[in-house]
Amino acid sequence: MRLFVYQKARYRYTCTLPGPIFAKTMTDVEKPINFIQQVINADLSAGRVKKVITRFPPEPNGYLHIGHAKSICVNFGLAEQYGGICNLRFDDTNPEKEDEEFVQAIIEDVEWLGYDLGEGPCYASNYFEQLYIWAKYLITQGNAYVCELNAEQMREYRGTLTEVGKNSPFRDRTAVESLSLLEDMRLGLIDEGAMTLRAKIDMASPNINLRDPVLYRIKKMAHQRTGDKWNIYPSYDFAHGQEDAIEGVTHSVCTLEFAANRPLYEWFTTNLPLPSIPRQYEFGRLNLNYTITSKRKLKQLVDQGHVDGWSDPRMPTISGLRRRGVSAAAIRNFCNSLAVAKTDGTVDMAQFEHFIRDDLNVNAGRAMCVFKPFLITLSNYSEQEQFNVPCHPNREELGQRTLDFGRQIYIDRSDFSEDTTLSRKKFKRLVIGEYVRLRSAYIIRADEIIKDAAGEIIEVIASLVPDTVGQDAPEGIRPRGVIHWVSKHTSADCTVNVYDRLFTVASPDEGDRDMLDYLNPDSLVEMTGCKVEAGLVDAIAGDHYQFEREGYFTRDSGDLDNLVFNCTIGLRDNWKA
Numbered sequence: 001m002r003l004f005v006y007q008k009a010r011y012r013y014t015c016t017l018p019g020p021i022f023a024k025t026m027t028d029v030e031k032p033i034n035f036i037q038q039v040i041n042a043d044l045s046a047g048r049v050k051k052v053i054t055r056f057p058p059e060p061n062g063y064l065h066i067g068h069a070k071s072i073c074v075n076f077g078l079a080e081q082y083g084g085i086c087n088l089r090f091d092d093t094n095p096e097k098e099d100e101e102f103v104q105a106i107i108e109d110v111e112w113l114g115y116d117l118g119e120g121p122c123y124a125s126n127y128f129e130q131l132y133i134w135a136k137y138l139i140t141q142g143n144a145y146v147c148e149l150n151a152e153q154m155r156e157y158r159g160t161l162t163e164v165g166k167n168s169p170f171r172d173r174t175a176v177e178s179l180s181l182l183e184d185m186r187l188g189l190i191d192e193g194a195m196t197l198r199a200k201i202d203m204a205s206p207n208i209n210l211r212d213p214v215l216y217r218i219k220k221m222a223h224q225r226t227g228d229k230w231n232i233y234p235s236y237d238f239a240h241g242q243e244d245a246i247e248g249v250t251h252s253v254c255t256l257e258f259a260a261n262r263p264l265y266e267w268f269t270t271n272l273p274l275p276s277i278p279r280q281y282e283f284g285r286l287n288l289n290y291t292i293t294s295k296r297k298l299k300q301l302v303d304q305g306h307v308d309g310w311s312d313p314r315m316p317t318i319s320g321l322r323r324r325g326v327s328a329a330a331i332r333n334f335c336n337s338l339a340v341a342k343t344d345g346t347v348d349m350a351q352f353e354h355f356i357r358d359d360l361n362v363n364a365g366r367a368m369c370v371f372k373p374f375l376i377t378l379s380n381y382s383e384q385e386q387f388n389v390p391c392h393p394n395r396e397e398l399g400q401r402t403l404d405f406g407r408q409i410y411i412d413r414s415d416f417s418e419d420t421t422l423s424r425k426k427f428k429r430l431v432i433g434e435y436v437r438l439r440s441a442y443i444i445r446a447d448e449i450i451k452d453a454a455g456e457i458i459e460v461i462a463s464l465v466p467d468t469v470g471q472d473a474p475e476g477i478r479p480r481g482v483i484h485w486v487s488k489h490t491s492a493d494c495t496v497n498v499y500d501r502l503f504t505v506a507s508p509d510e511g512d513r514d515m516l517d518y519l520n521p522d523s524l525v526e527m528t529g530c531k532v533e534a535g536l537v538d539a540i541a542g543d544h545y546q547f548e549r550e551g552y553f554t555r556d557s558g559d560l561d562n563l564v565f566n567c568t569i570g571l572r573d574n575w576k577a
Helices: 035-046 066-081 100-112 124-140 151-158 175-186 236-247 256-271 295-303 318-324 328-337 349-363
Strands: 053-056 085-090 144-147 196-199 214-218 232-234 251-255 279-283 286-288 345-347 365-367 373-378 385-390 400-405 408-412 435-438 443-451 457-465 492-499 524-532 544-547 551-555 564-570
Touching: 035 066, 035 251, 035 279, 053 066, 053 236, 053 251, 066 085, 066 251, 066 286, 066 318, 066 328, 085 100, 085 124, 085 236, 100 318, 124 144, 124 175, 124 196, 124 214, 124 232, 124 236, 144 175, 175 196, 175 214, 175 232, 232 236, 236 251, 236 256, 251 256, 256 279, 318 328, 318 564, 328 349, 345 349, 349 544, 349 551, 349 564, 365 400, 373 524, 544 564
Parallel strands: 053 085, 251 279, 286 345, 365 544, 373 457, 492 564
Antiparallel strands: 144 196, 196 214, 214 232, 373 408, 385 400, 435 443, 443 457, 492 524, 544 551, 551 564
16 A cells, blocks of 8 residues: 655745835844744754744635734744745635635735745645545554444534543444445545544543544535545544645644644554654634634624625734735734743733834825815915925935925814814814914914804815924914815815724623624724825825824725725724723
């Protein structure tokens, strides 16, 4: 019997850093060495490992989320540190839930985070033939059998955490019979649910995962890569370790929920003639408050229409964060700042937001957008002029942008009040009879208001103070503050989406909570009729801007036919628990 039939060409991990400057973060020198690095250092020193090979193995049954980002950074980061290899591998063993859409989305996310896939990803489906050979090998060695218990009976026979299981009546079936039935299962001659292939381990084991786990189940459905070739598909537990062995993975690093599966992982590597012997290590997963990272629950939000798809900017998916305007650098810096430890924990959302702000403050160009346009007419000004101002106050290399200025401008409605009793300390904006400076332009004074028939203010007549562009205010003139503005005649109409946290409580799925009861009704506020400076008409999706005095924004990649900007994050944390 030929026991090993497949060897995938491997590729080296390389990291291509994006153009923007990274916000300051903890260096590798400053960070203490984690326990996985200690293991790798010992393995290399002892000669047990010559080259470090890791992997990131998502199942393509949904989009990647922020929790996956930590695993990506850990596995690809270790490969980078030790000059090794990291494989992106799809554990595509369940065609019922998997889709090519998810495959492509995952590839896009990993590459967007800055990781080069080299020759391309690996797939569990590439190894189906080899896994089947190894399944037959287990049968011949007396370590597997075909079982005819249905799912309900199997649960009954399995026992509980406090009660041992009992042997299946088919456990002592002969190898010859099991081999014949397994082939019939493969050929589609057996009904779904009628039979499974199970490992023969120990039904009295305190670890339920070792109580004769299922290796193959019948699923008569096409696979997105192998078509109708297979009527049976391997379980994740059977496939995973063997995939690692085929790829020569030295350190199979996963999150803590797989710790109880490690004895089974090692049982397979002990009882099969594998080309290499990988080792599994677990670290604490990333949990964020006010966030759901269960794929099943995220899918529920999508399927029930509570969000606009997997890439909704309110979603914790990598594609959602990207559409919202969070940069790859911010995600990597955040993930790399977290401890790689043997315990789970929950990270405050504010910590993630700190890294987002730090990155955008350094890399986002400045611009002005008026959310609620309010007309100002300058009575003593009739010219048209342009001001050249820096795109960023601290980065000359980003160049300059041009601001159009004319007799009529828009300011935000909240930046004007007719109440002359407001103190300068509490209201640093435009008030009748007083002065305010327009950002990068003149000082103006509000002189009179114009109201409509209903008594609503629709326009303010103001006067401009000459020679105050880039100059100190003349003696006797003390502006209340500085406000933003745009030209009435050259500004562009746009829509601005302002996002808040998707849930109103820190742990929306804790215990028996139904997460849907805690959806934030104000998680999205769509503002139409906004006015943005003319230079942003051709803004590119993914480019970042600080709308002065408002927050950080990006052009929406989900609606390129219209000028829509998504709020990435505010200038400061205004969240109140």
